[in-house]
Amino acid sequence: MALGPRLDIRQSQSLVMTPQLQQAIKLLALSNLEIEAFVAGELEKNPLLDSGSAPDDLPMADGIDRDVDRPTLSAETGSSDDLIGQGLGVGDSPLDVDYGAETFIDDGPGDRMASAHGTGSGSGSGMDALTGGSGEALDFDSFANPEPSLQEHLMDQARAALSGMDLIVAGQLIGQIDPAGYLEANLLETAHALGLPLCDVERVLGVIHTFDPTGVGARSLSECLALQAKEADRHDPCMARLLANLDLLARGALPQLRRICGVDEEDMADMIRELRGYDPKPGLRFSSDRAAPVTPDLFVRPTADGWAIEINSATLPRVLINRSYYVELASGKQDKSAKAWLADCLASANWLVKALDQRQKTIIKVASEVVRQQEDFFRKGVAHLKPLTLRTVADAIAMHESTVSRVTSNKYLSCPRGQFELKYFFTSGVSNAEGDGAVSAEAVKSHIKTLIMAEEPHAILSDDTLVDLLRAKGMDIARRTVAKYREAMGIGSSVQRRRQKALQGKAA
Structure with missing residues (x-):
């Protein structure tokens, strides 16, 4: 055997994550609304993709009739794991069919109302009046005026009440009020920073204390409640002593509080009732952080034969391939680089449409197994939720566990019992009396909450009692x-x- 450098040719096999496969895996973890944003970006990059919003009286861009029978998504046909074994498949028949019509029966109460009253083809139909003729419901929240923030609300009042240097001091203090309405600034440091005496800063803060909402700018809970008591003309010496000893009230030391305040039991109950009517966080009513509504990705409803599981196609974008435009571009004079670019665009468009179709099939397949495993929950409630793992679902539908994990991420399911994230149905198990671990942690929490909510004031349940129950x-x-x-x-x-x-x- 010769010792020295040489060139060898070797043949080996390896699993390579192609860009198309990475894209298909990425699509699985996205919600319907995130898919819409992703497809919008692809529409900008690929000229062969069409949003599918062609008028009803015109032929579609790919020449497919709108009335063609479309394949129904099924839990038994295809999965995203199947994409691993498939190539780009330019020669395969593309899935660029028109998804303008409903894939399933309905997407919610709005669709049921539309089907009950008829859609109407004239411009004066009721649904056209609500949708503006675009087929999509108007977003009435977009017409609402933006609510001012707490700082903006306070500065408007400061401009009306103060001027000059006092207004500058007010701006400094208002800028350091937290969302709950409490002042986080140190008055002495603020006075040194502005080069003013402390009494001037305290005087401006006293003006801020008169602003709406009452109690804003307080430096403690006692001061906040005291400002509201003064506004209600209830800040007498007894109330002041009560506010100075809120720690005793939190511990329930009522006899000691009555001695400190010098009141009887009836007056103490009246003072506590008054405090319960005050707002300990007055600034939160001006909070600009509104909870965004969660749009469900799946609908589950009972039928005579079991459960119907439907994709919320109202939030899914329609993607078609404009083959007439492709033919037009391909028929012109092109150099080698232009032909390669056009072929890449067509291959990318075909793969995107196929990946979106496989994504819907995979989601339905996983959701169907989850509903089958947790059928008692949908019929009887959270107390009957069973322990479930990703591996159990993956083994039942012959998929990889990571695929099920991606499908259940950021996906919400709407059913008659409410709206739940798909991850909610995967809970750990707690051993029952038989030791088979057939009780889920969420079911145990539900039982604990039910027992505590039903307890009597004179018979509070300890943790040991809850264990026995x-x-x-x-x-x-x-x-x-x-x-x-x-x-x-x-x-x-x-x-x-x-x-x-x-x-x-x-206080009652």
């Missing part, structure tokens, strides 16, 4: 587990609940 229901869990689940749901301990119910009874 759950064990009688067949759920054998430890006391620390009950405490962990109770704290996760934001429920206080038995001591805290007993004190809270006592205060509620005094």
Whole structure:
């Protein structure tokens, strides 16, 4: 054997993540609204892609009739894992059919109302009046005027009440008020920074304390409640002493508070009732962070034969391939680079349409298995939720566990019991009395919450009592587990609940 450098040719096989496969995997993890944004970007980059918004009286760009029967998405046909074994497939028959019509029966109450009243073809139909003739419902939230922030609301009042240097000081203080309405600034440091005496800054802060909402600019909870009590003309010496000892009120030390305030039991109950009517965080009413509504990706509804699982196609973009434009471009004179670019555009468009179709099939296949596994939840409620893992679903539908994980990410399911994230149905198991681990953690939390909500003020349930009650229901869990689940749901301990119910009874 010769010792020295030489060239060898070797043949090997390896799994390569092609750009098309990476795109298909990425599409699985996106929600319907994220898919819409992704497709919008592809429409800008690829001239052969069409949004499919052609008028009804014109032929489609690819020459396919609108009335053609489209294949129905099924849980048994195809999955995203099948894309791994497929090439680009330019010669395969493309899936650029028109998805303008409904793939399923309906997408929600709006579609049922439209089908009940008829769509109408004239311009004066009721649905056209609501949709503006575009087929999409108007977003009435877009017509609402933007609400001013807390700082803007306070500055408008400061401009009307102050001027000159006082207005500058007010701007500095208002800028350091947190969203709850509390002042986070140090008055002495603010006075040094502005080169003013401390009394001037305190005087401006006193003006801010008169602004709406009442209690804004306070430096503590006691000061915030005191400002509201003064506004209601209830800030007498007894109320002042009560506000100075809120820690005793939080501990439920009512006898000690009555001695400090010098009032009887009836007056103390009246003062507590007054405090409960005040707002401890007055600035939150001007919060600009509005919770964005969650749009479901799937609809689940009961039928005579079981459950119907439908994709929310109202939020899915329609993607078609403009083959007439491709033919027009291909028939012209082109150099080698232009032909290669056009071929890449057609291959990319074909793959995108196929990947979107496979994505819908995969989602329905996974959702169908989840509904089958958790059928008791859909029929009887959260107390009957079963432990479920990604591997269980993946093995049942012959997919990889990572594929199921991507499908269930950022996807929401709407059913008669409400709207849930698909991840919600995958919970760990808690051993029951038989030791088969057939009780889900969410079901245990539901039982704990039900027991606590039904407890009487004179019979508060301790964690040990909850353990015994759950064990009688067949759920054998430890006391620390009950405490962990109770704290996760934001429920206080038995001591805290007993004190809270006592205060509620005094204020009632």
